Amino acid sequence: MSFSIPSPSAPSLSLPWQKGFAALGSDFYTELRPTPLPSPHWVGASHSVAQLLGLPEGWHQSEEALQALTGNQVFEGSTPLASVYSGHQFGVWAGQLGDGRAILLGELAGGHEIQLKGAGRTPYSRMGDGRAVLRSSIREFLCSEAMHGLGIPTSRALCITGSPGLVRREELETAAVVTRVAPSFVRFGHFEHFAANDQEEQLRTLADYVIDRYYPECRSPAATSPWGGNPYAALLHSVSERTAQLMAQWQAVGFCHGVMNTDNMSILGLTLDYGPFQFLDVFVPGHICNHSDHHGRYAYNRQPNIAYWNLFCLAQALLPLIEDQDTALAALESYKTVFPDAFMAQMRKKLGLTQAQQSSEALVEQLLQLLAQNAVDYTIFWRRLSHAVAQGQFEPVRDLFADRMTFDAWLLSYSELLALEDKALAADLMLNSNPKFVLRNHLGEQAIRAAKGGDFSELATLQRLLERPFDEHPGHEAYADFPPDWASSISISCSS
Numbered sequence: 001m002s003f004s005i006p007s008p009s010a011p012s013l014s015l016p017w018q019k020g021f022a023a024l025g026s027d028f029y030t031e032l033r034p035t036p037l038p039s040p041h042w043v044g045a046s047h048s049v050a051q052l053l054g055l056p057e058g059w060h061q062s063e064e065a066l067q068a069l070t071g072n073q074v075f076e077g078s079t080p081l082a083s084v085y086s087g088h089q090f091g092v093w094a095g096q097l098g099d100g101r102a103i104l105l106g107e108l109a110g111g112h113e114i115q116l117k118g119a120g121r122t123p124y125s126r127m128g129d130g131r132a133v134l135r136s137s138i139r140e141f142l143c144s145e146a147m148h149g150l151g152i153p154t155s156r157a158l159c160i161t162g163s164p165g166l167v168r169r170e171e172l173e174t175a176a177v178v179t180r181v182a183p184s185f186v187r188f189g190h191f192e193h194f195a196a197n198d199q200e201e202q203l204r205t206l207a208d209y210v211i212d213r214y215y216p217e218c219r220s221p222a223a224t225s226p227w228g229g230n231p232y233a234a235l236l237h238s239v240s241e242r243t244a245q246l247m248a249q250w251q252a253v254g255f256c257h258g259v260m261n262t263d264n265m266s267i268l269g270l271t272l273d274y275g276p277f278q279f280l281d282v283f284v285p286g287h288i289c290n291h292s293d294h295h296g297r298y299a300y301n302r303q304p305n306i307a308y309w310n311l312f313c314l315a316q317a318l319l320p321l322i323e324d325q326d327t328a329l330a331a332l333e334s335y336k337t338v339f340p341d342a343f344m345a346q347m348r349k350k351l352g353l354t355q356a357q358q359s360s361e362a363l364v365e366q367l368l369q370l371l372a373q374n375a376v377d378y379t380i381f382w383r384r385l386s387h388a389v390a391q392g393q394f395e396p397v398r399d400l401f402a403d404r405m406t407f408d409a410w411l412l413s414y415s416e417l418l419a420l421e422d423k424a425l426a427a428d429l430m431l432n433s434n435p436k437f438v439l440r441n442h443l444g445e446q447a448i449r450a451a452k453g454g455d456f457s458e459l460a461t462l463q464r465l466l467e468r469p470f471d472e473h474p475g476h477e478a479y480a481d482f483p484p485d486w487a488s489s490i491s492i493s494c495s496s
Ligand SMILES: Nc1ncnc2c1ncn2[C@@H]1O[C@H](COP(=O)(O)OP(=O)(O)OP(=O)(O)O)[C@@H](O)[C@H]1O
Pocket: 097, 098, 099, 100, 101, 102, 117, 124, 125, 126, 127, 128, 129, 130, 131, 132, 259, 261, 263, 264, 272, 273, 274, 275, 494, 496
C-alpha cells in the first residue's frame, strides 16, 4: 500500500463504536487517553484488515487516522481504556500485570476490537515506559498478517505508525504504534486476575461476557450436559480444544512463540503478542527462540505441553465457577487427544495424504527425526517435497539430507502411502499446506533495517509475500531461500 500526504480535505473517519468489553465496568479496566508521540508518520498498513473493519477507501490519507492511530487524538465516540489482568510468567505467578502499553480504543459495530500497542503508560505499566520500538512493531505487524495468510488464528494488525520520539532499550530507538485488531483481547490472565483476588462476582461477569459474546454454544444442553449443566466447564472445554488446534498449527508450520505466559494466551485461541517469536530455519526440536528464556521453558517442542499447563491455570481460575475440581480437570482432558489428532491431520496435509492411516504416524515420527538429525531447513524441505510430488522428481529433496540412505528408506515408505492418493490432488494439497514464504528472522531484520533508514518498501514487499505465502511470487525466490550465515547471530529477546 502506498501513502499519500495527508490531505486536510480527507473525510472524517466516523466509526461505529459500540460498547463491548467496556460495558463490564471499571473493575475490569481504567479509562485513559493514549499519550501523544511527536510528528507521526505511516510505516505500513494492511488493506485486508482495513476492509475487514469496513474503513472507507483512502482512510490512510486522513490526518485524523494518522493522529488517532498514533494516540495523539481520540476518535469521536471511542472511550479508550487499559484492562487489568494478571498471569503466570515463566511458570511463576507474577501477580497483577495488565495492559501496560496497549490501549483499547473500543469495539466497532462489526465486532472487532481496536487496540493501540505502544500508546503510552497506563496504571499497569509498572516500570515500563508504555512504548514499543519500531523494530518490534514491524515484527508484530508482519507476523500478525503472516499468520493470517497461513490460516492460523491470530490477532490482526491494521497499521504501524512511527515517530521520531526516542525510546530507551539496549540503545536509543524510535517509537512506533501498532494498531491491532481482534474480536477480543481477553487472555487467560484476565480470569486469573479475578480468581486470585477472590473477586468471584467479577470472575462470573467476565466468564458470562466471554460465553455470551464468543462461545454462546456453551449454554446449550448439548455442551453443558457432560459437565452437569455447567456452562463454565463447557467454556473451559471449548477453550482447551481451540488451544489444542492452535498448537497443532504452530507446530506444523514450525512457529515458536517465545513467551507463552498465561497473560499472552488468548481466550479465543488466537496467537497473541508477537515478541521474540521465530519460524524455525533448521529443524531443531528443542529450539529456543527467546534469548531471555534461559531454561528453554518455551522451546519449540515444549509448546504443546506448556499450552496444557496454561490451560490448567485457566481451569484453576475458573474453579470457583465450575465448583468441582474433577469436572474442571475432565474439561481439559480432551486436549490430550485433540492436540495429537489435530497435529497429525496437519502433517498428513503437508504430506498430501488424505486418509488417516496408522502407518502415517510412524512416517511423520521418522521424518521429524530425520529432519533433526540432518539439520534440514524445515520450510524448504516441505516446499521442495510438494514440488517433488507435483513433478515426480525427488532429487532436490534428497539433496537436503546428508544421510541419503535413511532418507531413501523413508521415501520408499512415503511413496507407498502416496500411491494410494491421486497424485495431482496430493500435490495441490501440499502446495496449499506448505508455505513458500514464512517470516524468517533475517527477512524481518532486513525490513527493519530499511525502515530504520526511512525506506518502507522492503516491509511492503515482505508483507505482500507473507499475505499469500502459498503463492509462487515469481522473482522473489530470494525470500524463500536458505537464511544467510548472519541470520544465526540475530538475537531476539523480550526487549521490545
Ligand atoms: N514498555 C512497556 N511499558 C509498559 N508495560 C510494558 C512494557 N513492555 C511490557 N509491558 C507489560 O509487561 C507485561 C508483560 O509483557 P509482554 O511482553 O508479555 O506483553 P506486551 O508485548 O507488552 O503486550 P501484549 O501481550 O499486549 O502483546 C504486560 O503487562 C505488558 O503490558
